[in-house]
Amino acid sequence: GENVEQHPSTLSVQEGDSAVIKCTYSDSASNYFPWYKQELGKRPQLIIDIRSNVGEKKDQRIAVTLNKTAKHFSLHITETQPEDSAVYFCAASRGGADGLTFGKGTHLIIQP
Amino acid sequence: EADIYQTPRYLVIGTGKKITLECSQTMGHDKMYWYQQDPGMELHLIHYSYGVNSTEKGDLSSESTVSRIRTEHFPLTLESARPSHTSQYLCASQSSGNTIYFGEGSWLTVV
Numbered sequence: 755g756e757n758v759e760q761h762p763s764t765l766s767v768q769e770g771d772s773a774v775i776k777c778t779y780s781d782s783a784s785n786y787f788p789w790y791k792q793e794l795g796k797r798p799q800l801i802i803d804i805r806s807n808v809g810e811k812k813d814q815r816i817a818v819t820l821n822k823t824a825k826h827f828s829l830h831i832t833e834t835q836p837e838d839s840a841v842y843f844c845a846a847s848r849g850g851a852d853g854l855t856f857g858k859g860t861h862l863i864i865q866p
Numbered sequence: 867e868a869d870i871y872q873t874p875r876y877l878v879i880g881t882g883k884k885i886t887l888e889c890s891q892t893m894g895h896d897k898m899y900w901y902q903q904d905p906g907m908e909l910h911l912i913h914y915s916y917g918v919n920s921t922e923k924g925d926l927s928s929e930s931t932v933s934r935i936r937t938e939h940f941p942l943t944l945e946s947a948r949p950s951h952t953s954q955y956l957c958a959s960q961s962s963g964n965t966i967y968f969g970e971g972s973w974l975t976v977v
Binding site (some may be wrong): 770786788790792794796797799800803841843845847849853854856857858859861 | 897899906907908909911914956960964965966967969970971976
């Protein structure tokens with residue numbers, strides 16, 4: 755089955771700096787890669803996703819890049835703000851009837 | 867409004883009690899999940915369902931059971947609660963585009 759590794763487990767950045775979270779996956783048939791944000795005491799919510807026919811996708815301050823050859827994908831947050839502090843989960847799926855395999859999460863801390 | 871609803875949100879029960887956590891979704895999704903998550907930690911899949919009358923065990927061994935009699939409902943039952951079951955339980959459903967939507971969670975404390 756699919757295995758998703760996520761790094762780092764904790765990331766502390768100064769407000770205004772950029773943050774990058776990286777994930778690798780094992781199943782070359784995976785073709786859907788979402789990112790979820792979970793604020794303290796809240797449910798995880800989808801913030802951005804990418805499919806295997808695209809190398810990069812942006813939405814305002816967040817972007818995701820995918821390298822299918824190397825089987826890794828990354829979340830980039832620019833101009834970080836205090837409200838970006840949360841736990842971020844990456845995931846991978848082969849689509850169809852398959853569910854998502856989640857990484858173990860990254861605690862992102864934005865230092866004022 | 868289309869969403870996924872969980873009840874109760876918070877529950878404190880005694881050891882040995884039976885508890886059912888309710889989950890319902892109004893999005894018409896076939897695939898549903900239950901995850902167990904300690905605060906800020908990884909998501910552990912404990913059960914999932916492809917649709918009505920389908921239930922499967924997930925990656926994390928669990929002493930709970932689930933049922934799927936209707937598309938909208940996917941309740942989770944603990945026959946005999948133990949302190950080790952203290953955790954947050956997240957119900958989720960999956961769209962045809964593979965997006966997973968989570969409920970707000972049920973926080974269970976077993977004393």
